Amino acid sequence: MKPRLTAGFIPLVDCxxxxxxxxxxxxxxxxxQLDLVKQPSWSAIRDMLALGHIEAAHMLSPMPVAMSLGLGxxxxxxxxxxxxxxxxxxxxxxxxxxxRMRANGWSGDFNAPFETGKHxxxxxxxxxxxxxxxxxxxHAELFYHWLGALGISSGEALDVRTIxxxxxxxxxGAGEIDAFCxxxxxxxxxxxxxxxxxxxxxxxxxxxAPEKVLAVRHEWCEENPDLTRRLMRAVHAxxxxxxEAENRMVxxxxxxxxxxxxxxxxxxxxxxxxxxxxxxxxLGQHVENFQRFHGGAATFPWRSQGAWIxxxxxxxxxxxxxxxxxxxxxxxxxxxxxxxxxGTGADMPGxxxxxxxxxPRATPVASVRGEMILGPDAFFDGQVFDFGx
Amino acid sequence: xxxxxxxxxxxxDPERAHMIVDGLCEAGDFDVTxxxxxxxxxxxxxxxxxxxxxxxxxxxxxxxxxxxxxxxxANSRPVAMFVDRSDPDMTRAAIQAGLSAYVVDGLKKERxxxxxxxxxxxxxxxxxxxxxxxxxxxxxxxxxxxxxAKGLLIQARGITEDxxxxxxxxxAMDQGKKVGEVAQALVTAAELLK
Numbered sequence: 134m135k136p137r138l139t140a141g142f143i144p145l146v147d148c149x150x151x152x153x154x155x156x157x158x159x160x161x162x163x164x165x166q167l168d169l170v171k172q173p174s175w176s177a178i179r180d181m182l183a184l185g186h187i188e189a190a191h192m193l194s195p196m197p198v199a200m201s202l203g204l205g206x207x208x209x210x211x212x213x214x215x216x217x218x219x220x221x222x223x224x225x226x227x228x229x230x231x232x233r234m235r236a237n238g239w240s241g242d243f244n245a246p247f248e249t250g251k252h253x254x255x256x257x258x259x260x261x262x263x264x265x266x267x268x269x270x271x272h273a274e275l276f277y278h279w280l281g282a283l284g285i286s287s288g289e290a291l292d293v294r295t296i297x298x299x300x301x302x303x304x305x306g307a308g309e310i311d312a313f314c315x316x317x318x319x320x321x322x323x324x325x326x327x328x329x330x331x332x333x334x335x336x337x338x339x340x341x342a343p344e345k346v347l348a349v350r351h352e353w354c355e356e357n358p359d360l361t362r363r364l365m366r367a368v369h370a371x372x373x374x375x376x377e378a379e380n381r382m383v384x385x386x387x388x389x390x391x392x393x394x395x396x397x398x399x400x401x402x403x404x405x406x407x408x409x410x411x412x413x414x415x416l417g418q419h420v421e422n423f424q425r426f427h428g429g430a431a432t433f434p435w436r437s438q439g440a441w442i443x444x445x446x447x448x449x450x451x452x453x454x455x456x457x458x459x460x461x462x463x464x465x466x467x468x469x470x471x472x473x474x475x476g477t478g479a480d481m482p483g484x485x486x487x488x489x490x491x492x493p494r495a496t497p498v499a500s501v502r503g504e505m506i507l508g509p510d511a512f513f514d515g516q517v518f519d520f521g522x
Numbered sequence: 523x524x525x526x527x528x529x530x531x532x533x534x535d536p537e538r539a540h541m542i543v544d545g546l547c548e549a550g551d552f553d554v555t556x557x558x559x560x561x562x563x564x565x566x567x568x569x570x571x572x573x574x575x576x577x578x579x580x581x582x583x584x585x586x587x588x589x590x591x592x593x594x595x596a597n598s599r600p601v602a603m604f605v606d607r608s609d610p611d612m613t614r615a616a617i618q619a620g621l622s623a624y625v626v627d628g629l630k631k632e633r634x635x636x637x638x639x640x641x642x643x644x645x646x647x648x649x650x651x652x653x654x655x656x657x658x659x660x661x662x663x664x665x666x667x668x669x670x671a672k673g674l675l676i677q678a679r680g681i682t683e684d685x686x687x688x689x690x691x692x693x694a695m696d697q698g699k700k701v702g703e704v705a706q707a708l709v710t711a712a713e714l715l716k
Contacts, residue, residue, distance in 0.1 A: 177584065
């Protein structure tokens with residue numbers, strides 16, 4: 134009998150690699166059955182994974198680090214097998230704030246982090262109520278980095294609130310928050326309902342941020358090396374399929390089904406085709422690398438990504454940086470990625486760590502097959518993260 | 523120890539919330555509040571300052587509570603998390619029942635246990651009622667579809683009601699499907715041909 138494996142997901146465009154692996158037979162080809170279960174919240178997915186009700190999970194990239202550090206709710210040692218997607222979020226504000234920003238001279242450019250940030254701070258008097266989907270999320274990290282670099286530090290002026298993605302539009306519409314960072318399709322839906330304008334893609338803050346990851350319990354992957362391998366190979370093949378432009382239409386049709394996002398495929402198309410419509414009635418704009426499933430080592434779990442996340446979480450939670458780094462570097466299993474994807478034609482970088490933010494443009498680097506193109510992965514403020522220092 | 527435990531139940535469905543409150547009242551003398559409207563949840567909870575928060579596992583607003591469990595601000599009391607970290611069995615039982623419970627740190631286990639036990643019992647009852655209701659609804663919908671399919675056959679082929687049902691049943695058997703599925707396919711096709 135074929136082995137079975139259950140993975141939990143949250144209805145978001147970036148659950149696509151799991152949906153494709155299941156629907157298009159990539160899992161079957163690896164000789165296992167992948168069952169998908171929709172979850173109502175990130176905490177539910179975390180608890181299901183921690184208690185072993187599901188074997189694998191679609192997770193926010195900081196969650197496995199936080200869980201492994203014992204922060205919030207059910208703690209467990211959780212491993213990141215691979216990254217499912219890079220980027221894919223956008224920042225939105227209420228139409229009233231966008232109007233005020235425009236009145237003060239904001240150009241409305243969708244890819245101008247300095248200008249837009251400056252105007253957002255000015256229009257709100259620097260006291261901003263921000264909505265993010267989870268305390269441990271790339272959304273929160275991007276906000277902290279963006280506004281922090283512009284002089285608003287977390288803690289005092291920033292009132293960061295956790296709001297589930299499907300409720301984000303309602304929350305901003307009801308005046309609970311001034312701005313949000315959310316993954317697709319929820320940002321586009323807020324635009325469609327007229328309660329928000331999108332002002333900045335997440336990729337404008339960090340050009341290559343690990344967004345969602347494929348997570349499993351550490352003990353589970355130690356005990357099930359073969360199934361871990363099949364899972365990784367199937368999901369990686371699905372990511373590669375998603376990376377082909379001609380497959381995007383089929384992908385959004387799959388995601389639109391009631392089992393998954395249960396929404397119109399025209400809304401889902403926006404993220405998949407990197408064409409974001411920031412404002413109602415406006416034309417869609419191309420955003421380079423808006424959301425990447427494949428290419429540029431998008432699925433490679435860089436240990437330095439785990440270290441970046443751990444450094445920031447530890448600083449806010451008051452944990453020792455060294456211990457957090459140790460835990461997080463162990464979480465991002467680049468070793469398993471190398472071992473399990475060898476022979477699939479997957480190219481991988483020569484190193485498992487890099488200086489995060491050091492590539493302002495696409496750059497060829499040494500890889501297992503010879504040479505691969507990485508990046509750009511720069512932070513908007515030019516910061517470079519070297520966890521060794 | 524004489525102070526009553528303050529419990530907040532977060533549920534948008536008033537009937538369901540009342541069932542849970544009834545269950546809690548039978549289990550002990552608690553000070554129970556129901557929060558039906560989930561907007562501004564964090565702020566409302568800060569005002570209520572409950573010792574225990576009970577919420578449906580499937581409620582997406584649970585993530586908002588997670589923030590309270592990691593925040594260490596002055597006005598937010600540390601909320602421990604899911605049931606009780608030190609008692610994995612209770613946690614497991616709660617999750618299986620579809621219940622999530624947030625407990626303020628430092629509360630004695632003996633004080634929490636009756637609350638959780640009562641809530642688990644109620645959640646089991648609720649989920650059973652929910653699945654029975656769903657089954658009843660599905661059965662009703664299926665019967666309606668079969669009636670409509672029979673009607674279509676009677677009209678199109680000039681046969682009796684019994685013959686129409688027999689035809690549906692035979693087709694279902696031949697194709698290895700349920701009568702309801704065949705009826706549904708016929709109704710869908712008829713809609714398309716209208």
